[in-house]
Amino acid sequence: MFKWLLLIAGAGLVYLWIKGKKQAKLNAENPPKPSKDKPKKTSDPEVMVQCQHCKVHLPQPEALTCEDRFYCSREHLHALDSNGWIGDAHWRISPNQDVRPENIQADLAVIHHISLPPGEFRRRDSSKHIVDFFQNKLDPNGHPYFAEIADQKVSSHFLITRSGTLVQFVSAHRKAWHAGVSEFLGREKCNDFSIGIELEGDGDTPFEAAQYQALTNLIRKLTSAFPNLQFAGHSDIAPERKTDPGIYFDWKKFQKETGISVNKLPFGLDPR
Incomplete structure (x- = not known):
């Protein structure tokens, strides 16, 4: 009786192994398509800019702008800088x-x-x-x-x-x-x-x-x-x-x- 149980268990393991191999092959041949609902991750580097007034570097989204110039604060945007120019x-x-x-x-x-x-x-x-x-x-x-x-x-x-x-x-x-x-x-x-x-x-x-x-x-x-x-x-x-x-x-x-x-x-x- 015990031998029959071992044979049945062994046959089950062989079946599961064969099934797993077939599924792996199917997955390789038909990879899952990315979900349209999930946002695509980006690896673009963060753009850094320099404050026209004090020359500190900061991320562009955090900077204040006037024409093509960047400023780190409203104080510097509205000030006369050391070169004699008014930011705004x-x-x-x-x-x-x-x-x-x-x-x-x-x-x-x-x-x-x-x-x-x-x-x-x-x-x-x-x-x-x-x-x-x-x-x-x-x-x-x-x-x-x-x-x-x-x-x-x-x-x-x-x-x-x-x-x-x-x-x-x-x-x-x-x-x-x-x-x-x-x-x-x-x-x-x-x-x-x-x-x-x-x-x-x-x-x-x-x-x-x-x-x-x-x-x-x-x-x-x-x-x-x-x-x-x-x-x-x-x-x-x-x-x-x-x-x-x-x-x-x-x-x-x-x-x-x-x-x-x-x-x-x-x-x-x-x-x-």
Whole structure:
């Protein structure tokens, strides 16, 4: 009886072994298809980027972006970096610039107005022409006035459009060509020691609230980096040639919103 049981058990084991071999062969010939419901695993490496402000590396999904630049924090995005560039401005680099004289740092901010074509901002957005002008790309055939100025080589550090958009053309540490023949409290060649700020507008139209707000934000960043800044209009440093920013620029509003000491405004707060 015991021998029969051994034979039966042995036959069962042989059957299971043969069945397992057949199943293995079937599995090899017909591998299971991947489920459509399961996400496909990826082994792509994590993309790392560098903060424009502090140069720290971080994963791209964690970075804040402005144009094609990356920042590790909102503080750095909105700050003036060590190279003289503001992170959240639109950078449109102008060729019209050069180095400041040795051992000279900016201690004057000059406020201008500009409109291309003159007064066109009242009818439509025309700030792109100002950007083209500061980059030597203005089409002389685009408007009769453009033909008169297209060959001029000028720039400013900053432009604030009617909507309050901030555009930067030149590092705050370098010299932009905005003041021309000028004198500030007995010091000539104001480009050497000044920062130029253009407000889109003219002498016949009040500036927009958004422009004052953008200007206030800009001045706070600049005074943090350049604590000795004083402030003047283009007409204050070139009175025989210029009238900007004009009578519609509100110096009292500017002083109140920025918190600048009146002592930093040597030409006073009255419109001019």
